[in-house]
Amino acid sequence: MKLTVTFNGFMRNKIVRLEESIRGLPQVELPVTHHFSKGLYARELFIPKGSVLVGKIHKEQNLNIISSGDISVLTDDGVMRLTAPSTIVSxxxxxxxxxxxxxxxWITIHATEETDLEKIERQVIAQTFQEFLDYTKSLKLEG
Incomplete structure (x- = not known):
């Protein structure tokens, strides 16, 4: 399997620093609904107006659907405003x-046969960018 990953280290550092700076603020649990289909897991997240959130690091390409609402997101590529209905590939x-x-x-769709949420999290999420880089290196060694 060949995996090509490019990233903007400056933007990633800004995102990580922002996450660290807001970690001490009051946190809100956002409602999540989980959906399963053959070979797919969809995570549906409700984000209330005015919320600021920092996502996790996804190990694999995934599909995202904004089924309702209006949200601005900062990524490696800069700021992007998404209004429903929108679909993006990450x-x-x-x-x-x-x-x-x-x-x-916001609905994120992952390809997986797994239905155990803890196992899915370990399969599709890296806790740090270093873990993600180690994961990509292991794929190159296997392929």
Whole structure:
């Protein structure tokens, strides 16, 4: 398997620093609904208007659907505003910061046969960018 990953280290550092700076602020648990189909897992997240959130680092390419709402996201590529309905494909290594201008429903779809949420998290999420880089190196060694 060949995996090509490019990233903007400056933007990634900004995202990580922002995440660290807001970690001490009051946190809100955002409602999540989990959907499963043959070979697919969809994570549906409700993001209330005015919320700021920092996403996790995704190991694999995935599909994202904004089914309702209006949200700005900061990624390696800069700021992008998404209004429903919108669909985007995220490359491996994506980590975002979001600000919901309106109540927003964001659905992330991963290819997996797994149905255990803890196992899915370990399969599709890297806790740090170093873990992600180690993961990509292991894929190159296997392929």
């Amino acid at each position: 490359p491996p290594g994506t980590k975002r910061v979001g600000y919901a201008h309106e109540d927003t429903v």
